[in-house]
Amino acid sequence: MSAITLENIHKSYGRTGPDAIGNLSMEIGASEFLCLLGPSGCGKTTTLRMIAGLEHPTDGRILVDGKPIVSVSEGIFTLPEKRNMGLVFQNYALWPHMTIRDNVAFGLTLRKMPAAERDAIIDQVMTKLGIARYAQRYPAQLSGGQQQRVALARMLALNPSVILLDEPLSNLDAKLRLEMRAELKRIHAEAGSTIVFVTHDQWEAMTLATTIAVMSEGELQQIGTPDDIYERPANRFVAEFVGSLPINVIERGEDEPGPLRAWLGRLLVHFGVDAATVASAGIRPEATRLGVLSEEEVAKRAAGQGTIVDIVPTGGSWIVELDIEESRFFAIATENPRMKAGERTHFWVEREQLHLFDREKKRIAP
Amino acid sequence: MTLQIPLPDGPLRPRPVWKRLSYLVRVNSADPTLLLALLLLVVFGYLILAPVLLLLVDAVTVHFADLARTRQGLGDLTLYYLTRVLISPISRDLFWWPLAHTAIISAAAIVLAFLVGAPIGWLLSRTDLTGKRWFSTALLLPYMLPSWTFALAWLTLFKNRTTGGQPGWMETFGLTPPDWLAYGALPIALILALHYAPFVVLLFGNALKQFDTQLEDSARSLGAGPVIVARRIILPLMMPSLVSAATLIFAKCLGDFGVAYVLGVPVGFDVLATSLFRAISTSQAGASAVLAGMIVLLGTLSIVIDMRLLKEAKRFVTIGSKGAMVRQTPLGKWQMPALAWAFTVFLVSAGIPLIALTLTTVMRVPGSFSLDNFTLDYWIGTDLGTTALHQGILLTGEFWLALWNTVWMVGIAALGAGTLGLLVGYAVVRSPVGMVSVALRQITFLPYLVPGIAFAAAYLSMFAVARPPLPALYGTPVILVLAILADQMPFASRAGISSMMQLGREPEEAGQIVGAGWFRRMRSIVLPIQRGALVSAILLPFISGIKGLSLVVVLAVPGTDLLTTYAIRLVDYGYSQAANAVVVMLCVVAFTGTMLVQKIGKANLSDGMGSK
Numbered sequence: 001m002s003a004i005t006l007e008n009i010h011k012s013y014g015r016t017g018p019d020a021i022g023n024l025s026m027e028i029g030a031s032e033f034l035c036l037l038g039p040s041g042c043g044k045t046t047t048l049r050m051i052a053g054l055e056h057p058t059d060g061r062i063l064v065d066g067k068p069i070v071s072v073s074e075g076i077f078t079l080p081e082k083r084n085m086g087l088v089f090q091n092y093a094l095w096p097h098m099t100i101r102d103n104v105a106f107g108l109t110l111r112k113m114p115a116a117e118r119d120a121i122i123d124q125v126m127t128k129l130g131i132a133r134y135a136q137r138y139p140a141q142l143s144g145g146q147q148q149r150v151a152l153a154r155m156l157a158l159n160p161s162v163i164l165l166d167e168p169l170s171n172l173d174a175k176l177r178l179e180m181r182a183e184l185k186r187i188h189a190e191a192g193s194t195i196v197f198v199t200h201d202q203w204e205a206m207t208l209a210t211t212i213a214v215m216s217e218g219e220l221q222q223i224g225t226p227d228d229i230y231e232r233p234a235n236r237f238v239a240e241f242v243g244s245l246p247i248n249v250i251e252r253g254e255d256e257p258g259p260l261r262a263w264l265g266r267l268l269v270h271f272g273v274d275a276a277t278v279a280s281a282g283i284r285p286e287a288t289r290l291g292v293l294s295e296e297e298v299a300k301r302a303a304g305q306g307t308i309v310d311i312v313p314t315g316g317s318w319i320v321e322l323d324i325e326e327s328r329f330f331a332i333a334t335e336n337p338r339m340k341a342g343e344r345t346h347f348w349v350e351r352e353q354l355h356l357f358d359r360e361k362k363r364i365a366p
Numbered sequence: 367m368t369l370q371i372p373l374p375d376g377p378l379r380p381r382p383v384w385k386r387l388s389y390l391v392r393v394n395s396a397d398p399t400l401l402l403a404l405l406l407l408v409v410f411g412y413l414i415l416a417p418v419l420l421l422l423v424d425a426v427t428v429h430f431a432d433l434a435r436t437r438q439g440l441g442d443l444t445l446y447y448l449t450r451v452l453i454s455p456i457s458r459d460l461f462w463w464p465l466a467h468t469a470i471i472s473a474a475a476i477v478l479a480f481l482v483g484a485p486i487g488w489l490l491s492r493t494d495l496t497g498k499r500w501f502s503t504a505l506l507l508p509y510m511l512p513s514w515t516f517a518l519a520w521l522t523l524f525k526n527r528t529t530g531g532q533p534g535w536m537e538t539f540g541l542t543p544p545d546w547l548a549y550g551a552l553p554i555a556l557i558l559a560l561h562y563a564p565f566v567v568l569l570f571g572n573a574l575k576q577f578d579t580q581l582e583d584s585a586r587s588l589g590a591g592p593v594i595v596a597r598r599i600i601l602p603l604m605m606p607s608l609v610s611a612a613t614l615i616f617a618k619c620l621g622d623f624g625v626a627y628v629l630g631v632p633v634g635f636d637v638l639a640t641s642l643f644r645a646i647s648t649s650q651a652g653a654s655a656v657l658a659g660m661i662v663l664l665g666t667l668s669i670v671i672d673m674r675l676l677k678e679a680k681r682f683v684t685i686g687s688k689g690a691m692v693r694q695t696p697l698g699k700w701q702m703p704a705l706a707w708a709f710t711v712f713l714v715s716a717g718i719p720l721i722a723l724t725l726t727t728v729m730r731v732p733g734s735f736s737l738d739n740f741t742l743d744y745w746i747g748t749d750l751g752t753t754a755l756h757q758g759i760l761l762t763g764e765f766w767l768a769l770w771n772t773v774w775m776v777g778i779a780a781l782g783a784g785t786l787g788l789l790v791g792y793a794v795v796r797s798p799v800g801m802v803s804v805a806l807r808q809i810t811f812l813p814y815l816v817p818g819i820a821f822a823a824a825y826l827s828m829f830a831v832a833r834p835p836l837p838a839l840y841g842t843p844v845i846l847v848l849a850i851l852a853d854q855m856p857f858a859s860r861a862g863i864s865s866m867m868q869l870g871r872e873p874e875e876a877g878q879i880v881g882a883g884w885f886r887r888m889r890s891i892v893l894p895i896q897r898g899a900l901v902s903a904i905l906l907p908f909i910s911g912i913k914g915l916s917l918v919v920v921l922a923v924p925g926t927d928l929l930t931t932y933a934i935r936l937v938d939y940g941y942s943q944a945a946n947a948v949v950v951m952l953c954v955v956a957f958t959g960t961m962l963v964q965k966i967g968k969a970n971l972s973d974g975m976g977s978k
Binding site: 052053054056071072073074075076077079080081082084085086087089091093094095096097106107110111154155158 | 384385386387388389392393395396872873875876877878879880881882883886890891894895897
């Protein structure tokens with residue numbers, strides 16, 4: 001239930017190596033469920049490990065509830081074993097030579113407390129996570145999902161002030177992912193713990209987190225609620241990284257073919273946007289409307305026209321691939337479009353669904 | 367909290383250097399890995415690097431005994447020893463003839479080992495030979511026992527009147543073997559060949575085992591006959607493993623002291639190892655340093671060649687490993703001849719020598735099979751009427767002392783080597799400073815390049831006088847324990863490094879997260895997980911230490927005799943039955959030990975093959 005503050009964190013490997021993390025600052029509120037989201041190599045796991053203390057920043061400060069646990073300039077570094085944070089590793093890192101019970105008990109045996117009290121805690125945690133009947137087994141005898149529960153139990157037994165999870169759902173099959181997702185949400189709701197987890201999977205991020213921090217190449221791109229991130233991406237990177245089907249991007253540069261660019265020009269005029277600052281625009285496939293319109297309606301909505309290349313039913317929705325004079329454009333229809341490949345169709349978009357970016361690829365408000 | 371707060375970049379602010387330093391100290395304070403690595407570096411710098419360097423220095427500086435001859439001051443740089451060993455009139459006896467002998471013997475041993483080992487390797491890996499499992503242990507037997515055991519067995523059978531003591535069996539049967547059969551190059555080469563044939567069996571056999579039969583099949587399907595397939599496909603792919611086996615055998619022959627000592631020295635047939643031994647035992651420190659240096663040089667060369675070739679071999683392996691298929695060739699009507707061949711090799715290389723050795727210990731006159739000739743006197747007799755050794759060896763104090771010495775000295779050395787090996791593995795894999803890692807890895811591998819007898823010479827250079835913090839160690843058990851330990855480090859550290867590589871950081875980091883400090887993590891997590899590796903890292907050096915002779919023969923004195931040196935001392939006195947009895951006991955210990963290792967750990971003999 002602690003708040004964590006990262007201040008100007010830098011991390012580089014080797015003396016001359018480039019920064020793996022360059023000037024990262026972030027505030028994680030108490031009881032927040034925060035996700036560090038980004039492609040592999042973006043520095044999210046390094047950030048998590050720095051919070052845990054398994055890596056040390058080359059510069060900057062990390063504060064917990066306002067007190068520094070790491071401060072390079074002040075020569076402060078609290079050792080990981082003294083931070084009282086819980087970390088669940090991606091591959092769980094259970095100790096293969098200990099029984100499940102011993103795995104859960106190990107941390108408690110390092111702390112001075114009466115044996116009866118300790119046993120009570122262990123029993124309670126193991127029962128809560130449904131692994132009590134495996135107590136005497138060894139990790140190798142359990143399935144992946146069970147192993148993860150053990151790893152969670154091992155961490156929860158110590159009642160950590162901050163819970164850190166490295167790719168918590170990535171090694172599980174679809175059914176277990178749903179179960180574990182519910183489990184994590186429950187843990188968060190019951191204990192009110194501050195939880196920070198790392199993932200490259202936007203589904204994981206969207207479904208679990210209350211706050212998402214999107215990272216790329218060691219820099220924070222955007223931090224906000226899942227809806228914020230999705231509906232108001234701060235820049236092109238966030239817009240393109242988040243979304244199960246990639247966002248359609250229209251460049252206003254010279255290399256973008258005519259008709260699509262021309263349509264964007266008409267659209268900007270239609271919405272009354274100052275076109276001079278706009279370098280590119282993004283339209284999510286599911287925000288794209290399709291249909292054959294009358295002349296009047298085309299003018300009213302500033303609609304474009306394209307040819308249907310393919311329609312892929314995905315159960316409940318349909319992915320429609322459009323060809324607009326050699327450019328590909330994707331749309332998702334939530335109702336059966338009842339059209340065929342080769343047919344011509346109009347497409348249009350509402351103002352709030354149009355994401356505009358400037359030359360630095362930053363979002364143009366709103 | 368939904369907004370990113372941009373803060374001014376930090377590093378622009380000036381800050382005192384000592385703050386930064388104190389931060390780094392704080393970061394590393396709970397993780398003594400670097401400290402451990404540096405400590406190990408100091409220890410092995412002292413135990414391995416320093417002796418070898420001193421040896422090289424000894425070869426080019428004036429020693430006290432040679433002040434008059436060199437007309438130089440004590441410790442001055444001199445070429446006296448180099449010229450003496452390499453150019454002077456006595457260089458022929460001191461170096462060149464022994465070198466020629468060593469070359470001839472190694473070459474012959476390599477050829478013979480291939481003739482014997484290669485067919486066996488094929489039979490064991492690629493055919494349906496009956497009793498393959500039994501053979502694959504039985505045919506490795508010669509390697510589990512000390513090589514000079516078989517030299518003693520040879521003497522037992524073929525000894526003639528040229529040297530004194532008990533006659534050999536042939537002599538007793540009425541056939542006097544000629545000198546060329548009884549001593550010298552032929553028997554030495556033969557015994558070394560049989561002893562090291564398991565190298566070929568294992569290396570060649572393993573390479574064949576991994577060889578994808580599909581490669582053969584595809585050549586066949588393109589119309590190549592079996593001869594062409596063998597010559598153009600199999601041979602080139604087998605080449606690295608073959609040459610590797612050859613260089614290994616060469617390196618081993620170079621350092622092998624016992625066989626030449628038993629079969630060569632009585633008739634003045636010297637190899638490099640025995641020449642070095644004589645130089646040491648006649649206190650020619652400078653000359654022995656030069657000789658040892660030459661052996662190290664040759665050993666290094668062969669290992670460098672071997673490593674080059676192993677690298678090549680790795681490149682080959684990556685080509686054809688996916689979906690590899692190994693087909694067994696049915697022997698059919700060749701089953702019986704193959705079986706006969708394998709069994710003959712077993713008899714000649716292990717069966718007959720061991721039986722002969724054992725029988726000799728219960729015969730008054732070797733080879734005479736009349737009933738009254740049999741006796742248990744040499745084991746448990748009293749009042750034997752000999753000059754020394756009045757009782758059977760089981761009643762002799764020195765034997766039990768030697769056995770006890772072997773067990774505790776080699777035991778402690780192996781325990782130390784295994785534990786240090788694991789720590790070296792940890793330090794090498796986890797050290798935050800790459801240079802330290804590399805240095806530690808190289809130094810602990812160094813003894814591998816130095817044949818046992820040269821390493822012993824290095825130890826004499828180093829510890830014959832007081833080297834603070836240690837007093838002069840010659841004549842004490844400490845020097846033996848240290849030398850055996852250091853000599854076993856190449857294997858022990860390799861084992862440690864590879865098992866630590868497999869461990870990964872996470873189990874330890876998980877311990878750190880739940881609050882365990884470094885020592886607690888070592889005790890409760892790292893060491894228990896590595897228990898299996900630790901057991902084999904201790905037991906394998908123990909086995910190989912027990913049978914080692916060339917290292918300890920220089921360093922042991924009567925009070926610190928091990929079974930091996932005690933047996934050699936008995937050979938020197940001419941008590942062949944007693945010597946054989948000791949050797950039989952040694953074989954029993956070494957064999958049970960090896961079997962135990964294979965049972966307990968998953969450790970395989972072939973893993974230990976690289977060790978000495």
